[in-house]
């Protein structure tokens with residue numbers, strides 16, 4: 001059976017949405033069954049309007065529910081940074097997963113993270129790092145990206161991404177768009193994650 005993997009993202013201005021589709025392309029190369037989800041917006045239309053946002057109120061993909069997690073072998077979570085950590089929308093989603101925690105429903109599953117920051121040093125690593133407690137308490141293994149992708153060692157230009165996970169840099173006004181290198185790192189992360197989870201799923205079938 002192919003591994004079932006969810007790409008689960010929240011995006012206020014669309015950058016992470018673009019990364020999510022590049023991640024999806026990488027996962028699909030591995031033969032995984034990929035499901036795309038978005039995380040429920042929690043801000044009001046009025047607040048989003050003041051932030052010059054609103055796209056998250058019209059999601060392109062189904063909104064993830066806690067029970068969807070049970071059906072998946074692995075999850076790649078994407079979200080922009082907020083003060084160097086995950087947005088409240090992500091916390092609000094995990095706050096609904098207490099029932100899954102109580103029954104140990106997610107033990108043995110896998111997760112990775114990709115993100116977007118406004119600035120080059122705005123917290124790509126801290127955003128992934130401070131998300132790990134959600135995974136640890138659920139018994140989910142965090143799968144890092146590592147440094148094997150050459151795009152992570154580029155020094156002659158500004159590129160997002162870290163061994164913690166793929167990333168883009170949106171710019172202070174959100175005008176910078178994901179570069180080819182950043183998107184290729186996303187695809188690489190999807191492919192590596194898909195192989196990792198797929199190997200586990202096949203191994204479990206043999207056990």
Ligand SMILES: Cc1cc2nc3c(=O)[nH]c(=O)nc-3n(C[C@H](O)[C@H](O)[C@H](O)COP(=O)(O)O)c2cc1C
Nearest residue numbers: 011012013014015016080083084116117118119122
């Ligand atoms: C409340 C708030 C806090 C933010 N905090 C940070 C931050 O700590 N570091 C940073 O680089 N960018 C920060 N940003 C910028 C966002 O990360 C940026 O808008 C986002 O990466 C764009 O991704 P999206 O288009 O997928 O929403 C913040 C934005 C908001 C609205």
